[in-house]
Amino acid sequence: MSLEEPRDAKPEIGVTDDGLDYDALAALLGDTLLDREDHVTTEGFVVRPDDVQDALRTLKQEAGFDHCSCVTAQEYQDRYESIYHLKKYDDPTHELSVVVPTSRDDPVSQSANDVYRTADWHEREAYDLVGIEYEDHPDMRRILLPETWQGHPLGRDYDQTQPQVVTLREHANPLQEDHMADDTDTMFINVGPHHPATHGVLHLKTVLDGEQVADVEPDIGYLHRCEEQLCQQCTYRHQIMPYPDRWDYTANLINEWSYARAAETLADIDVPEYAQVLRTMSAELSRMAGHFLALGTFALDVYGEFTAIFQYAFRDREIAQDILEDLTGQRMMHNYFRLGGVVWDLPNPREEFFEKTRDFLDDLPAKLDEYHDMITSNEIFQVRCVNTGVLEPDVAKEYGATGPVARGSGIDYDLRRDDPYGYYPELDWDVVTEDGCDNYARVLVRMQEVEESAKIVEQCLDLLEDWPEDERTLQSNVPRTIKPEPDTEIYSAIENAKGELGIYIRSDGTDKPARFKIRSPSFSNLQALPEMSNGEYVADLIATLGSLDIILGEVDR
Amino acid sequence: MSNPWIAIGALALVGILIPLGMMSVSKLLRPRVPEQGKTSTYESGEIPTGDTRIRFNIQYYMVALLFVVFDIETVLIFPWTVIYRSALENGVSLMEILAPMLVFIGVLVVGLGWAWRNGAVKWVRSPRAASERRTKQ
Amino acid sequence: MIGILKGMATTMKHALDGETFTVEYPDTAPDVSPRFRGVHKFSQERCIWCRQCENVCPNDTIQIVTDEQRNGEQYNLHIGQCIYCRLCEEVCPVDAILLTQNFEFTADTKDELAYNKEQLKNVPWYKDIDPLESREPDRGAWIGEGEGEIDYQ
Amino acid sequence: MTGPLQATTLPETLSGLLGLNTNDPLQWFLAALIASALVGTLMLTNTALVIWAKRKITAAFTDRIAINRVGPFGLLIIVADAVRLLSKELIVPDEVDRPAYDLAPLVLASSALLGFAVIPMGNGIQIADPETGLAYVFAVASLASLGLVMAGYASNNKYSFLGSLRAVAQNLAYEIPLVLTGVSVVIFAGTLRLSEIVAAQSETLFTLGGLAIPSWYAFVNPFAFVLFMAANLAEVGRNPFDIPEAPNEIVAGYMTEYSSVYFVLLYLGEFIHVFLGAAIVTTLFLGGPAGPVLPGIVWFLIKIWAVFLFTQWTRSAVPRVRIDQLIEIGWKGMLVLSIANLVLTAVIVGVLV
Structure with a gap:
């Protein structure tokens, strides 16, 4: 930890009272800096491909950018470009793009893996989809697409019509030697993609030494649906909005906000306050639904398949979904937000809606007590959960973990408070953190976050009830x-049920984005799984996976 | 009095005949559609990676050895429990019947304590897997 | 031990109170909200063939064929491909397409899920809920309001 | 209190009825065979009910409705399921260890059934009453783990393999506490003959408001009862000790590669085993078939179903322990407690007598 001491000792460079002083940061980089670009919420520092590590290390150690939020890769007419979106865990409004x-001709760039561990998967994705190669990367392989895939689909000269011969038998088993080796007594085993515990189609390549996990490597991409490319072919105004619901498909509505926030900032669109309240309320209801599911499936992993908790959690999730259905017209794929507001006001009669929602909130404390009786107080x-799946805070930061996973490791990071949007700043609620760093802490965080969400919804209901009738503006004027x-x-992020969901958009003057990049929290969180479960028992590997609460729709996009 | 073990043998016969009967009924009912790939072992939908005839760390070797010792102990306790009460009722003193057994169990408890202290009665953590784990401060 | 007993007591309480939260689906039709979005209903009488729904549809679910005079000939909607975003209903200036609450539809092949305008017209209301009625109060926000620049694409 | 000390076993009664000579081994065998068929059918019917009851019970705990379509209360689902499962294709994976693979379901199902030979079920329904009944029933009950190991190891499947290793570890950890606790009952009864153990429990312990509380060993020695119930859960592999199966971790453990009738036998065998465990609990601690008003066999069925209900109850609310925790609970907790229980029981009996 000797590296961190000087950072604590002196004030961070480039920080002023009202944000970042980009000139000071530029001075810090000195000669490595080639150029400066203006992005909507931040600045982009252009560095040479062989200076990446130096520049990033300087920014991390001297200027305190300890959170590599995302790596975006894209191809221009004349060049490839990788963008490292840096942030600080202490203050995520301090952003910088490198x-x-x-x-x-030669798209090779230095890997940031040595500086930020999280760059590992992000760069693999960049290689996979765009075709940039990263020097010194420990494991430069495809990540979302199969090993046998031809071409890089987000590259400009990608031929969509070419045949892709990917037969089952041609899949190499990369760990073939591992289990064939005679001098060890380990066993290679596949957990997933068709396994009861993976909650979707995740594949964990696991090497077991007895009951313990000697090595585990997540293999993702089974649910890759080209969401980024899909969004690049849709218009900003209407067509993109239905898709965010399909990323994190357990807590859907919040995802729409990520796109709404990015596009509204990009196109400078205001959102009426009334719509902000509606957005805040519906997003929190959705977060509750997501957390209930996370709780239920985690119980499933620890208790076994006949646990009653799963059903109880689902029952409560259904109520939240019922309310959302009344409001948005759909239980999961809401498509409720529009640029500049929301599509619908509360359903008529409003009193009925208020009553229904309040009933749900009033019943909640008793139900949470029940959960505590059944889960957290059970010896x-x-x-099973205390001290298993331990994720130390500094490791969590290395992997860019966010959301309940980070907060369960004691990292006080919540974009709703730290990078405020919507109506959150006006409301009274707390960010929940636990210092346990283990599976138990993550469960506690989720359960308490449900309470906090309930508090927010309660306050929103009060506001909506008293809102004067002639000021109920749902949408601002937005061009067709x-x-x-x-x-x-622009890169902007919101806090969804799993963590920081960021959207990068580059426009090219048309009504469709030229590059649409999704930074999903589950993607980064899942990356920390080997760190958390190597050396643990198989049962704990499963529990840890459950407590990460990854949604494959969001990981694979 | 007739031999009870013959009766138990009869039940054993029934116990085997019933499953065999079910098997033959099933044999008559079930279809047989051989297909390539159907008969590969299940490994989460991936192509199976080798078989299970491998050397594998079973981690409970010491426990298994202890089990042998303790299992014999329970066998020795059986006859004692059977005669215990009737012996007492027939006037054998408590010291005479209880004390030897207490000594016997005492020795075993000491043995268990020793094994416990030496870590023999727990799941052996694999050193290899443990070394994969990043050392925590 | 107390925690385990508390958990067991809770499940036993639920077992004994006899309440269930599942419904017997095909026998009892589930309640859906008036805003629920199901299979589309299309009115040829109302449609002015402006093709806005076709343009706004994010994944090309709607296919419209017109002749040279822009008279409508075909209106096809692949219900198996639809993502029920309701954008078509939202942009329709004449309420010619509506999403009913009907979510029960089956077919033997995918092709059968491509509905033409006759099939779309005959989609039944679900429990006689007219979505137009339930959504009417909100439609004002969409039609004829706002000074935003109008672009008919 | 019904039924005095059982003088005759079922084959003897049958011999009397049919006029067979019990001293002729062949005729005796014939009588025993008929009795065995009766008892076997009874237990199988009982276990077949589980197919229905298990779902209904789980549904009750989880606030659902569950099966109610086929027949009254969905009861005909038993027939439907039986036919469905028996008529499934049997898929035998490549390179299984054939004799062991085929034998495992047989071993599991028959060994569990074999245990019922010595259980007194009331109304004279007991096939045999050997002097070493208790030792026999423990021996037969632990045979089931052999079946699990065979199934798991022969399948050539990694999940099954892990499952069978776990089954062995679990058996090692729980066999001794189970037997030691069971034996503490023998100290009271002074015999291994199960009918006598049952008879010993028919005395009145004390009278509470005119109600005679029988001296069931569950009342006499509640500590041993709790210990035995816990060890029994592990013995039959139910939550919180269902780790050999643990679907979330190792898919279905030893069962993974079994289909069709083999699966039925494993499934059935597992539940007969649960009922055998319940029958042992009933005989040792709950006074066997004794009970007021109703005939003994009904009381016996009520008691074993109560124990079965308990296993389902724990399933709905108790988390599964980890394998190393299981070993520790078994060796450091239950073994020590069961030895303490044995010594204490001996001392108390010694002082009282």
Whole structure:
């Protein structure tokens, strides 16, 4: 920990009272800095491909950018570009993009893996989809697409019509040697994709030494649906909005906000306050639904398949979904937000809606007590969960963990408070953190977050009830076609049920984005799984996976 | 009095005949559609990676050895429990019947304590797997 | 031990109170909200063939065929491909397409799920809920309001 | 209190009825065979009910309705399921260890059934009453783990393999506490003959408001009863000790590769085993078939179903322990407690007598 001491000792460079002083940061980088770009919420520092590590290390150690939120790769007419979106866990409004252009002939760039462990998977994705290669990367393989895939689908010269011969038998088993080796007594085993515990189609390549996990490697991409490309072919105004619901498909509505926030900031659209309240309330209801499901499936992993908790959690989730159905017209794929507001006001009669929602909130404390009786106070559950799947805070930061996973490791990071949006700043609620760093702490965080969400919904209901009838503006005036200025770039994030859901958009002057990149929290959180479960028992591997609460729709996109 | 073990043998016969009967009924009912790939072992939908005839760390070797010792102990306790009460009722003193057994169990408890202290009665953590784990401060 | 007993007591309480939260689905039709979005209903009488729904549809579910005079000939909607975002209903200036509450539809092949305008017209209301009625109060926000620049694409 | 000390076993009664000579081994065998068929059918019917009851019970705990379509209360689902499962294709994976693979379901199902030979079920329904009844029933009950190991190891499947290793570890950890606790009952009864153990429990312990409380060993020695129930859960592999199966971790453990009738036998065998465990609990601690008003066999069925209900109850609310925790609970907790229980029982009996 000797590296961190000087950072604590002196004040961070480039921090002023009202934000970041980009000039000071530029001075810090000195000669490595080639150019400076203006992005909508931040600045982009252009560095040379072979200076990436130096630049990032300087920014991390001297200027305190300890959170590599996302790596976006894209191809221009004349160059490839990787963008490292940096943030600080202490203050996520301090953002900086490090832009690394590489030539089209030789798209090789230095890997940031040594500085930020989380860059590992992000760079693999960049290689997979766009085709940039990263030097010194420990494991430069495809991540979302199969190993045998031809071409890089987000590259400009990708031929969509070419045949992809990917037969089952051609899949190499990368760990073949591992289990064939005679001098060890380990066993290679596949957990997933068709396994009761993976909650979707995740594949864990696991090497077992007895009952213990000697090595585990998540293999993702089974649910890859080209969501980024899909969004690049849709218009800003209407067509993108239905898709965010399908990323994190357990707590759907909040995801729409990520796109809404990015596009509204990009196109400079205001949102009426009344719509903000509606957004806040519906997003929190959705978060509750997501957390109930996380709780239920985690119980399933620890208790076994006949546990009653799963059903009880589902019952409560159904109520939240009923309320959302009344409001938005759909139980999961809501498509409720619009740029500049929301599509519908509360359903008529409003009193009925208020009553229904309040009933739900009033019943909640009793139900949570029940959960505590059944889960957190159960001794066997405690024995199973305390001190298993440990994720130390500094490791969590290395992997860019966010959301309940980070907060369960004592990292006080919540974009709803730290990078405020919507109506959250006006409301009275707390960010929940637990210091346990283990599976138990993560469960506690989720259960308390349900309470906090209930508090928020309660306050929103009060506000909505008293809102004067003639000021109930649902949407601001938004042009039918939105065409942002060419080459404006934005990265903005919101806090969804799993953590920081960020959207990067680059416009090219048309009504469709030129590059649409999704930074999903589950993707980064899942990356920490090997760190958390190597050396643990198989049972704890499963429990840890459950407590990460990953949604494959969001991981694979 | 007739031999009870013959009766138990009869039940054993029934116990085997019933499953065999079910098997033959099933044999008559079930279809047989051989297909390539159907008969591969299940490994979460992936192509199976080798078989299970491998050397594998079973981690409870010491426990298994202890089990042998303790299992014999229980066998020795059986006859004692059977005669215990009737012996007492027939006037054998408590010291005479209880004390030897207490000594016997005492020795075993000491043995268990020793094994416990030496960590023999727990799941052996694999050193290899443990070394994969990043050392925590 | 107390925690385990508390958990067991809770499940026993639920077992004994006899309440269930599942419903017998095909026998009791589930309640859906008036805003629920199900299979589309299309009115040829109302449609002015402006093709806005076709343009707004995010995944090309709607296919419209017109002749040279822009008279409508075909209106096809692949219900198996639809993502029920309701954007078509939202942009329709004449309420010619409506999403009913009907969510029960089956077919033997995918092709049968491509509905033409006759089939779309005959989609039944679910429990006689007219979505137009339930959504009417909100439609004002969409039609004829706002000074935003109008672009008919 | 019904039924005095059982003088005759079922084959003897049958011999009397049919006029067979009990001293002729062949005729005696014939009588025993008929009796066995009766008892076997009774237990199988009882276990077949589980197919229905288990779902209904789980549904009750989880606030659901569950099966109610086929027949009254959905009871005909038993027939439907039986036919469905028996008529499934039997898929035998490549490179299984054939004799063991085929034998495992047989071993599991028949060994569990074999245990019922010595259980007194009331109304004279007991096939045999050997002097070493208790030792026999423990021996037969633990045979089931052999079946699990065979099934798991022969399947050539990694999940099954892990499951069978777990089954062995679990058996090692719980066999001794189970037997030691069971034996503490023998100290009271002074015999291993099960009918005598049952008879010993028919005395009145004390009278509470005119109600005679029988001296069931569950009342006499509640500590041993709790210990035995816990060890029994592990013995039959139910939550919180269902780790050999643990679907979330190792898919279905030893069962993974079994289909069709083999699966039925494993499934059935597992539940007969649960009922055998319940029958042992009933005989040792709950006074066997004794009970007021109703005939003994009904009381016996009520008691074993009560114990079965308990296993389902724990299933709905108690988390599964981890394998290393299981070993520790078994060796450091239950073994020590069961030895303490044995010594204490001996001392108390010694002082009282």
